[in-house]
Amino acid sequence: MGTGMVYLVGAGPGDPGLITVKGLEAIKKAEVIIYDRLANRRLLQHASEDVELIYVGKSPDRHTLTQTEINQAIVDKAKENKIVTRLKGGDPFVFGRGGEEAEVLLENDIKFEIVPGITSAISVPAYAGIPVTHRDFTSSFAVITGNEDPNKEDSSIDWSKIATAHGTLVFLMGMSNLPKIVEKLTANGRSSDTPVALVRWGTRPEQETLTGTLEDIVQKSKENKFKNPAIIIVGKVVQLREKLKWFEDKPLFGQRVVVTRSRNQASDLAKRIEDLGGEPFEFPTIKIEEPDYEQLDKALDQIQEYKWIVFTSVNGVKYFFKRMAFKGIDIRSLYQAKICAVGPKTMELLTERGIIADYIPGEYKAEIIIEGLKNKINSGDKILLPRADIARKILPEALSELGAVVDDVVAYKNALNDTSAHHLKELLENGDITVLTFTSSSTVKNFISMLNVSGNELKELLNGVKVASIGPITSSTAKELGVNVDIEAKEYTIDGLVEAVRSITND
Numbered sequence: 001m002g003t004g005m006v007y008l009v010g011a012g013p014g015d016p017g018l019i020t021v022k023g024l025e026a027i028k029k030a031e032v033i034i035y036d037r038l039a040n041r042r043l044l045q046h047a048s049e050d051v052e053l054i055y056v057g058k059s060p061d062r063h064t065l066t067q068t069e070i071n072q073a074i075v076d077k078a079k080e081n082k083i084v085t086r087l088k089g090g091d092p093f094v095f096g097r098g099g100e101e102a103e104v105l106l107e108n109d110i111k112f113e114i115v116p117g118i119t120s121a122i123s124v125p126a127y128a129g130i131p132v133t134h135r136d137f138t139s140s141f142a143v144i145t146g147n148e149d150p151n152k153e154d155s156s157i158d159w160s161k162i163a164t165a166h167g168t169l170v171f172l173m174g175m176s177n178l179p180k181i182v183e184k185l186t187a188n189g190r191s192s193d194t195p196v197a198l199v200r201w202g203t204r205p206e207q208e209t210l211t212g213t214l215e216d217i218v219q220k221s222k223e224n225k226f227k228n229p230a231i232i233i234v235g236k237v238v239q240l241r242e243k244l245k246w247f248e249d250k251p252l253f254g255q256r257v258v259v260t261r262s263r264n265q266a267s268d269l270a271k272r273i274e275d276l277g278g279e280p281f282e283f284p285t286i287k288i289e290e291p292d293y294e295q296l297d298k299a300l301d302q303i304q305e306y307k308w309i310v311f312t313s314v315n316g317v318k319y320f321f322k323r324m325a326f327k328g329i330d331i332r333s334l335y336q337a338k339i340c341a342v343g344p345k346t347m348e349l350l351t352e353r354g355i356i357a358d359y360i361p362g363e364y365k366a367e368i369i370i371e372g373l374k375n376k377i378n379s380g381d382k383i384l385l386p387r388a389d390i391a392r393k394i395l396p397e398a399l400s401e402l403g404a405v406v407d408d409v410v411a412y413k414n415a416l417n418d419t420s421a422h423h424l425k426e427l428l429e430n431g432d433i434t435v436l437t438f439t440s441s442s443t444v445k446n447f448i449s450m451l452n453v454s455g456n457e458l459k460e461l462l463n464g465v466k467v468a469s470i471g472p473i474t475s476s477t478a479k480e481l482g483v484n485v486d487i488e489a490k491e492y493t494i495d496g497l498v499e500a501v502r503s504i505t506n507d
Contacts (some may be wrong), residue, residue, distance in 0.1 A: 007103055008098045008498035010091040010117015011039035013124050017274065019043055023115045030085035032077045033290040034070070038089025038229060040204075041423065045282060052077075068095060071104040078110045080175035091119040095145055095172055119143070121170045124202030124231050129245030132168045136448075137236040144182065146174015153360045168235035175228045179218050185234065186214055193239035200230040205254050205279040206432075207247065211238060234377070247473035250277025251403055255505050257435040258424070260443040262286040269437070272498045278505075281433065283424050285446035287292070287417040288315055291389060295409035296323055299384055303333050307381040309342040312391070317349045319387045319411040328454060331355075337384075338376070342369060344493060359417045363492065365473060366395040370402075375397035379403030386411035390442055392473070413444050436462065436500055439470045439494070441477035448481055455482050466498045 007026035012018035019027075027033065035044070037057030044053065054073060056065045065073070077084045082174050092098025092114060095462045105112045121143040125132050132141040144157060153184065162169060163185045174181055175198070186192050192215040212220045214234070220226075228242065229319040247253060255278040259269050262284050270280035299306075300323060311317050322333065332352070341347040341357035350357055359376065361368045378384065381407045385396055389410045396408040427433050459482070467485050469475040472494035475485045487504045489496035 004084065004110055006074060006078050006084045006086060006110055007115055008092045008101055008110040008112060009014065009088065009115040010085050010096070010098075011035075011043060011087050011089055012118045013120040013127075014038065014040055014201065015089055015123075015127075016040045016042040016369055018118045018123060018203065020115065020117065022177065025118060026085045026113075026115055029083055029435075032084045033087055034077070035073055036089055038285045039087045039304055042279075042282070043087065043415060046187040060187060064350075067100065071101055074101060074103060075108050075110065076104070079108070083110050086331065088117070092142065094119045094121060095147075096286065117473045120166050120202060121172060122214065124199050125170065125197070125205060125233050125237075127203045128197060128199045128233075129241045129243070129247070131240060131244070132170060132195055132233075132235075132237060134237050134240065137240075138167045140165070141170060141235075142167055143150040143170050143172065144174075146171035146177055149177065149180070151334045159188045163190040165270055168233065168237050171234070173228055173230075174232050175221070175226065178232065179222060181232065182214050182218055189236070190214060194234060195236060196242060197233040197238045198230050199225060199233065200228075202231065203247075205256050205277075207253075209241070209245075209248065211241060228245040247277060248257065251502050252276035252278030252505060255279070255434045255501075256281055256427070256432055257501060258283050258433055259437055260285045260447050261439050262288050262414075269439070269494050269497070272494065273501070276498070278435075278501075281424065281427065281445070283421075283450075284417045285443045285450060286421055286440075287415045288413045289413040290319070291410045291413045293323060293405075296320070296386060297327065299386070299407050299409050300324060300327055300329055303384075304336055304381050306337045306384045307403075308340060308373070308377060308383045309334070309337045310342070310373075310383060310385050310395075311346050311350065312342040312385070312387055314343075314345050314349055314394070315388065317346055317353075317381040321353060321384065323411070328373050334360040340373065344495075365471065365492070366392065366398065369395060370398040373399070374402055377402060377404050380405065381393045382407065388442075389413045416446050416449060420454070421449065425451065425461065427463065433465050435466045435505065436467060437468045437470075437497060438474050438478060439497065440472050444474060444478045444481060444483065448483070457480060466504045468497060468504060470494075470497045 009023045009026050023047060027043055030051055033047055034054045056070045069304060074084060074086055088096045090096055102112060107410045122132055133139055194214045196212055196214055196217040198210045198240055206316045210220055210224055210226055211316050257273050257280050259280045259282050273280040338358040339355055340359045341350050347357050347360055359372055361372050383399055385408045396406045399406045469488045475488050478485050487500045489500045
């Protein structure tokens with residue numbers, strides 16, 4: 001055998017949080033990822049930066065590649081002695097053709113592992129509030145392909161037994177055959193008043209659920225233009241939906257929210273959105289980079305001369321202390337300086353390092369900071385501002401006007417991220433984005449730069465999209481650049497921004 005390795009990984013039903021730990025590990029170490037239509041693209045964010053991505057998505061009416069071509073692509077990449085992760089929606093062995101792919105790998109003497117995924121047969125009903133088994137209703141369930149034509153003579157489905165079984169029936173990808181499935185079940189003895197649920201795009205923000213009975217579900221599906229990808233659930237357990245539905249009742253259900261923060265800062269905001277039932281789409285417009293440390297090194301070499309150190313961001317704290325550690329400077333060297341922390345997260349990070357801030361402004365903008373410090377500093381006091389390279393100059397200028405000697409030094413750089421904007425443009429054009437969030441002026445500037453569109457094109461792309469800003473400075477920048485801000489956070493923090501998003505989506 002060669003050194004190539006293939007992982008056949010089940011990506012789960014759609015919610016990226018339902019990937020298994022082992023599946024995530026396979027994504028992280030892959031040199032090539034071959035993924036299909038139902039594997040959530042957000043999972044690809046966990047891959048290495050130099051991974052090769054190959055899309056082989058299939059839908060009922062269109063195939064990007066045939067199964068034979070997909071098999072060959074997997075084999076070819078493995079024969080290049082690469083680690084290949086074949087990412088498949090649901091579970092690879094539940095109507096996922098994983099068995100066929102494994103056989104081809106075996107025939108070509110290629111090592112492989114199967115990483116099971118959470119199948120839509122149980123997870124999608126669960127997200128719709130429907131347990132496939134329940135002691136008061138049924139103790140069994142069957143998973144059946146919905147793709148097979150129920151009227152073909154050599155059917156592999158024994159309709160007479162399935163129809164009269166008391167268990168729950170789950171048909172996968174069967175919307176095009178729904179009328180025939182209903183006909184076969186009722187013709188073979190299933191009561192026409194049996195409850196039925198159709199769940200489309202289960203576990204995702206666009207999840208839709210339609211309920212009825214075998215008697216009326218076909219007509220209801222036509223009236224509601226219900227299409228694949230969807231599953232069909234037949235059985236008395238469907239009655240529990242109204243009582244147990246939980247996902248669709250979350251405050252941000254149905255919302256896909258763009259997070260424009262840098263990748264290393266996006267997780268907190270993304271997690272809050274997920275917890276509230278929305279789907280964050282991470283589009284990091286900023287990349288935090290290390291600066292030329294000349295300015296900061298000079299300040300650290302004379303650290304005991306400063307009367308105040310003003311930290312205006314989490315990144316300022318991180319890079320300041322990282323550089324202190326690199327230079328071997330004892331934290332006790334700060335004993336003479338008073339500390340100002342702008343924002344609760346900045347304060348928390350300082351507290352983790354054993355430092356209690358002497359002043360925390362009630363609002364997080366330069367004008368308020370100056371108001372709070374003006375009676376605390378004396379003429380000639382040296383003040384250190386370790387900040388981003390593009391930070392506004394209003395704060396150091398105002399402190400200088402108070403007579404302070406201000407060293408405004410670059411502790412980190414805000415660079416334009418090189419993330420591809422193609423997928424985001426596609427989502428915006430299709431109306432699949434509901435909210436856009438901005439956490440700083442630079443996220444606004446970089447967002448527009450990365451989309452690379454004219455003013456009219458930008459307005460068209462954002463038509464119908466709500467825009468939420470973290471504060472007045474960010475809002476002002478957005479408006480100057482032609483982006484209408486629908487709501488501004490009352491508290492200029494991530495918590496405040498999340499509350500603003502909740503508010504705007506409930507209007």
